[in-house]
Amino acid sequence: MATLKKKMVQWDPTDIKEELLRKYPPKVARKRAKQILINEAQENETPEISANVRTVPGIITMRGCTYAGCKGVILGPTRDIVNITHGPIGCGFYSWLTRRNQTDASAEGADNYMPYCFSTDMHDEDIIFGGEKKLAKAIQEAYDTFHPKAIAIFATCPVGLIGDDIHAVAKKMREKLGDCNVFAFSCEGYKGVSQSAGHHIANNQIFRHVVGENDAEKPGEYKINLLGEYNIGGDGFEIDRILNKCGITNIATFSGNSSYDQFASAHKADLNTVMCHRSINYVADMLETKYGIPWIKVNFIGAEATAKSLRKIAQYFGDKKLIDRVEAVIAEEMPAVQAVAAEVRPRTEGKTAMLFVGGSRAHHYQELFGEMGMKTLSAGYEFAHRDDYEGREVIPNLKVDADSRNIEEIEVEADETRYSPRKSSEEMQKLEDAGFRFKHYDGMIPDMDKGTLIIDDLNQYEAEKLVEILKPDVFCAGIKEKFSIQKLGVPMKQLHSYDSGGPYAGFRGAVNFYREIDRLVNSRIWGYMKAPWQETPELSATYVWE
Amino acid sequence: MLLRHTPDTISERSALVVNPAKTCQPIGAMYAALGIHGCLPHSHGSQGCCAYHRSTLTRHYKEPISAATSSFTEGASVFGGQANLLQAIDNIFTVYEPEVIAVHTTCLSETIGDDLNQIRDKAEKEGKIPEGKHVIGASTPSYVGSHVTGFSNMVKAMALAAEKTGRKNGKINIIPGWVEPADMEEIKRLAAMVGVEFILFPDTSGVLNGPLSGEYHMFPEGGVTMKELRSAGDSMGTLALGEWCSADAARALDSAHKVPCRVLDMPFGLQATDRFIDALRTVAGVSVPEEIAHERGQLVDMMSDMHQYFYHKKVALVGDPDQLIAMTEFLVSIDMCPVHVVTGTPGKRFEKRIREITADMPFEVNVRAAGDMFLLHQWIKNEPVDLIMGNTYCKYIARDEDIPLVRWGFPILDRVGHQYFPTVGYKGGLRLLEKILGVLLDRKDRDASEESFELVL
């Protein structure tokens, strides 16, 4: 097969870093230098990276904004809340169905507002005279037309500037309507440095206004919540299938395939499992403080990771019946996965990947690539904080800068009536002694090879350079990056929205991912970049008929 | 039912828009700017808007959309964005080396009141704009008008870059409006066939339907050059296609440099294309070549071949004003009945034009400017149609109501190819008819009972 690929020159990571920085004005270069890290073994500690810092104006970033994190990522996947964007039409429009959040609204009488986009469509007179009246009216109109159980309001940039008090409007309307919970999010796009700020604002308000609203007992055994899973391409469906099969009850997913009632009942679970550490770790902490539910980090991306996470959950509950059930499920599911892994492996072994997505995905997906024998040459996050790279222990040392101070931290205390520790301190200690780790996340750096490049807030210029230098077999990022990478002749897999594929979580998801990556790295398409006359332009001296 | 909450009963809403039929200004400005050669669009505001606009354009055009942002955080929102923009201009020229930066505002920088011209002048004074490079700007507050307005504003900014030397360049300016790159290519082909020399702006052909060659060029071949734009003031005249998209720019050229202009409809369908060709001919003082009459005849032939399937079929349409006006006329010309027509873009003249075009139809058309797709759906529930034409979001209505859909307009997120196949001109008319007939007959093939199923329905 004719491919364009030149043999990879052995690049020294230091040279690559230099090459990436060469073109920047000195100030930009200094700043970026701290966000580009060569993964080296250091004594007893992980190297430090600069993250969650402002994007340099004029640099073509992969990041989005606070509103996108709040409305798009966290509230987007919830089906029975009417989400009204308060602002000019654009923000609402762009966050309308574009994240591929799937939902199962097939239950009799279930509400599903996800295919709808609601906006106050502010006009200039609202900007000049204030938009509170229009917002109140819009809430009323939404209530009259749909009678939802909850209405959420999202502030966009101009709303913050003109000073509309969306929380006061929400409160007034909640009281007026009586049977509809109305709450608001101050998630103006300019707050914070990335969508991460929006996750925070969203989670805080859900915690404040919804969690704990429903005290009814939920049926089922081994009750957990799944935090930080958004059901992109049906991931949440696959995880739920596996949990069900094991006999584990998922009370609430935050927030893939979720419903209002799930959030309202989340305090009924006995364990919180955290998938995307970045988007939600603080909620896990709050649930523990307020209700006494411990949390552990899990990862359902990758078959091995899935098995490990299931075992971890089973070990937590410590019940023989569950432990056996989990082993039986793993034994039943694994062969099909391994068969496909074995089938693709000869075609994927030794191939290389780069991943630049999210605040956990660039870490999690390395497991899947590993299962195919593929190496990750370089990875980084779009909106992570240092703990996502270096591990949770750095949290106490994080500098609180002006941008982070913007984002409200809520103070929680143990709920007087509902706090109950799920396990005694002796039981917790026993688990910890056996190597079980609560409230813990290692971060991406320790899992990556020596000499790999870890880059925070990668931008288009650096992406292009990296790809030119290292020629990975597949590059993973988002839609904005997709086609510039592919123009270079390298297949690009979207890992925020999965292009049209998925699910990739769990056992069946692993199979889907193996097949998808096999297709991408072995497609003939990438061999057609040059016409034959471009590959060998020299004319031979004579014209010869064969 | 995916849109299970949409009731048949229509109640007036004055504050809540549901399922918008428009989006905001900057995305239009960004698209227009990509039609300038060597141009990096720049979004002056917080980075989320830019990310959203790039994502949506990428999803629609399936091409890299590069654009920079001033990345406002809270500080810039309080103290103004001047420092951010100055820094951005410097960084952009150093790192990406474009010929032009086309800045547009967002609702944030507009609300703060940042003055683009003043910041541009300051950048110039501070030597941040290298010799021979340009920064142009358009004010695009997203709380006025729609994405169409933003497109128009940026095209106007392009027109204002024109100069007059007094030496005629022998060309005519053609402003194509917000159409696909392939449409721009087709407009150029037709103009060249008629034999006129022209400056087309913006021109995204080659930029947003570029080849895959193993090389990435942030600034591909294609786009109108700044040199051409500057000389637009010396042209014989301007043809502006579409009142909403293009007229402002044409009028600005007229008032600034006395370049006479004519505003035409976008050349979708037979009659609008006829008028476009005729205008080209008269403005340039040439005669229309036989090949064009031949292409026209082919379209008329296809119309007659298909007429039996189209006659009095009801259609619901949603999209942007200029496109809708031309399309409504086209549908009427083949005896179809556009019964519901909605655009999200405001403008009273729109409703009037649609009513004029449909005046002698055997029914009263429902038409709304500044409407939304929720209303369109409700209209459809009350008066069902045989066909829907509109963007990707229509697929939810189409599925729930079981109505064939022709994807047309912006954005088309779930299909590929629209960037390559024109729908303007006579050739574009052929493609539109083929698409419409395709979905109508697929539906018939699917629905026919076994006894009435025939090889040729």
Ligand code: SF4
């Ligand atoms: S903040 Fe304004 S400019 Fe930005 S996406 Fe929203 S409406 Fe558009």
Ligand code: SF4
């Ligand atoms: S994985 Fe990434 S994209 Fe997803 S929620 Fe976490 S941070 Fe966001």
